[in-house]
Structures are given as C-alpha cells and as structure tokens.
Amino acid sequence: MQNMSNVIQSIPLNHYIILSAIIFCIGIIGVLTRRNAIVIFMSVELMLNSVNLLLTVFSIYRNDAAGQVFVFFVMALAAAEVAVGLAIIVMIYRNTNTIDINVLNRLKW
Amino acid sequence: MSLFYFVAFLSVFFSLLVIFSKNPVHSVLYLILTFFTFTIHYFLLNAQFLGIVNFIVYMGAILVLFLYTLMLMNLNHDTEPLKSNLLKVIGVIAGGCLLVTLIASLKISGNSEIVVLKDPNLGLVKNLGNVLFHQFLLPFEVSSILLLSAMVGAVLLAKKES
Incomplete structure (x- = not known):
C-alpha cells in the first residue's frame, strides 16, 4: 500500500477540485436535460459522489479523519434516500403508468 | 501521477455517457463504471475503507436497486420522450456557466499546494473505526434509526393499497 500512497504525492489540490466540479456540473446538466425520473435520480447520485470524493481529498489534505467519517454518513444517507425515492417512483409509475416528469405537474398551480 | x-x-x-445515453439501462451500466473509477480514486488516496464501502454499497447495493427497478417497470427500451432541443441547450449552458464560475473562482484563489498523505494510516479501517466509535458514536446510532425508518417507509410506499 505504501507505493500506492506515493502516487498522489505530486497532484495539486486544485486538480481534485476541478475534477469534482466537472462531475458535479455533469450531474446538474443531467438533471436539467433528462425527463426520465430514474435518470434524474442517477444524476443526483453522481453529484453526491463527486462531493464525497472532494470531502475525502480535503480530509487527507488536512490530515483529519472526521472528513472520511462524514463521507461514510453521506453514503448511509444516500442508501436510505435511494430506497425511499425508488419506492416513490414505483408508486408514481403504478398510478400514472409513466415516469416522465412532465406528467407530474399538478403541484404547479 | x-x-x-x-x-x-x-x-x-x-459520467458524460451516463447522462447522454438514450437507453436507461445503459445509463445505469455506465454509472457503475463511473463509480468504479471513484473507487480507484479512493484507493489512490489510500482511503481503503471508503473505497471498499463505495464498492459494496454504491456498486453492489444502490445500482442493483436501480437496475432492478428499471427491469421491474420494463423500461429498458428507448421510449423516453425527449425534451425539446432548446431546453436541452439551455440546460447545458446553465451547467456550463456554473462550471466556469467555479473554475474561475478557483483560479482567482491562486495556486494550491500538493495533496500529501501525512499519515498513511488515516484511511484505514482501524483508525476510522476508532474515530467512528468514540467521537461519532451518537450520529452512528442515529443513522441506524434513519436506515430503519427508510426501510419501513419504502415498504409502506411500494405496497399495494388493498
């Protein structure tokens, strides 16, 4: 494992921030441009994961284990959120026979 | 490097392929590959616990749940009604503007230091377990209650009303 940790010795913090920002923005573009509810959900997962990666990098940069524990809690939360969200999507599909989000506009008024 | x-x-x-592929099942498969690259990132940072948890929880549990729901609804065909091109372009421009803003503010803040792993034991299970069960014991227990309530809620929502 020692040789693996030498890999990161030469990467600036900025490059990790840029990578996470790019993936976060890809997630936002996915939420804005797709209409399938499950694909939108997957884009949200992508955004959560990019933030997780950045938290881990900051935790290593500051030499503080609390950041990684926080990432662990975010993962537990994401699991709960996915279970409830997919149950809601299944219920919507059973009632309207579609998961197109443009059908779900009754709260717009 | x-x-x-x-x-x-x-x-x-x-991740670009995830949001631009037409078939939702292909999206899920590309998302699995994306999360696998994230696992490699965690291992490169020597955060072994998070790498393994990412591998098991995200790639093993969450994405199987996605795939299962897609197969259950029989949506594995390209019938998604597409948004109009104008809305797509507007969405891409909005996301691109956010990206430009983030990177520009990063550039203003100047050069950054190199990420150095000061303590090689930082991301190992032993160290994280010590922190988790001493400093963060109460949030850990509360998160178990959260998972239980999420499970009950999911079963209640997905159950057919009789």
Missing part, C-alpha cells in the same frame, strides 16, 4: 489523470479522464467520460 499520470494514473490519476487517466482515471479522472475515465470518470468524466463515463
């Missing part, structure tokens, strides 16, 4: 840039390129590439 170049390994990081290669893996970063792969994660950006696969």
Whole structure:
C-alpha cells in the first residue's frame, strides 16, 4: 500500500477540485436535460459522489479523519434516500403508468 | 501521477455517457463504471475503507436497486420522450456557466499546494473505526434509526393499497 500512497504525492489540490466540479456540473446538466425520473435520480447520485470524493481529498489534505467519517454518513444517507425515492417512483409509475416528469405537474398551480 | 489523470479522464467520460445515453439501462451500466473509477480514486488516496464501502454499497447495493427497478417497470427500451432541443441547450449552458464560475473562482484563489498523505494510516479501517466509535458514536446510532425508518417507509410506499 505504501507505493500506492506515493502516487498522489505530486497532484495539486486544485486538480481534485476541478475534477469534482466537472462531475458535479455533469450531474446538474443531467438533471436539467433528462425527463426520465430514474435518470434524474442517477444524476443526483453522481453529484453526491463527486462531493464525497472532494470531502475525502480535503480530509487527507488536512490530515483529519472526521472528513472520511462524514463521507461514510453521506453514503448511509444516500442508501436510505435511494430506497425511499425508488419506492416513490414505483408508486408514481403504478398510478400514472409513466415516469416522465412532465406528467407530474399538478403541484404547479 | 499520470494514473490519476487517466482515471479522472475515465470518470468524466463515463459520467458524460451516463447522462447522454438514450437507453436507461445503459445509463445505469455506465454509472457503475463511473463509480468504479471513484473507487480507484479512493484507493489512490489510500482511503481503503471508503473505497471498499463505495464498492459494496454504491456498486453492489444502490445500482442493483436501480437496475432492478428499471427491469421491474420494463423500461429498458428507448421510449423516453425527449425534451425539446432548446431546453436541452439551455440546460447545458446553465451547467456550463456554473462550471466556469467555479473554475474561475478557483483560479482567482491562486495556486494550491500538493495533496500529501501525512499519515498513511488515516484511511484505514482501524483508525476510522476508532474515530467512528468514540467521537461519532451518537450520529452512528442515529443513522441506524434513519436506515430503519427508510426501510419501513419504502415498504409502506411500494405496497399495494388493498
């Protein structure tokens, strides 16, 4: 494992921030441009994961284990959120026979 | 060093494929590949516990749940009604504007230092377990209650009303 940790010795913090920002923005573009509810959900997962990666990098940069524990809690939360969200999507599909989000506009008024 | 840039390129590439592939099942499969590249990132940072948890929880549990729901609804065909091109372009421009803003503010803040692993034991299970069960014991227990309530809620929501 020692040789693996030498890999990161030469990467600036900025490059990790840029990578996470790019993936976060890809997630936002996915939420804005797709209409399938499950694909939108997957884009949200992508955004959560990019933030997780950045938290881990900051935790290593500051030499503080609390950041990684926080990432662990975010993962537990994401699991709960996915279970409830997919149950809601299944219920919507059973009632309207579609998961197109443009059908779900009754709260717009 | 170049390994990081290669893996970063792969994660950006696969995440682009996630949002631009027409078939939802292909999206889920590309998302699995994206999360695998994230696992490689965690291992490169020597955060072994998070790498394994990412591998098991995200790639093993969450994405199987996605795939299962897609197969259950029989949506594995390209019938998604597409948004109009104007809305798509507006969405891409909005996301691009956010990206430009983030990177520009990063540039203003100046050069950054190199990420150095000061303590190689930082991300190992032993160290994280010590922190988790001493400093964060109460949030850990509360998160178990959260998972229980989420499970009950999911079963209640997905159950057919009789």
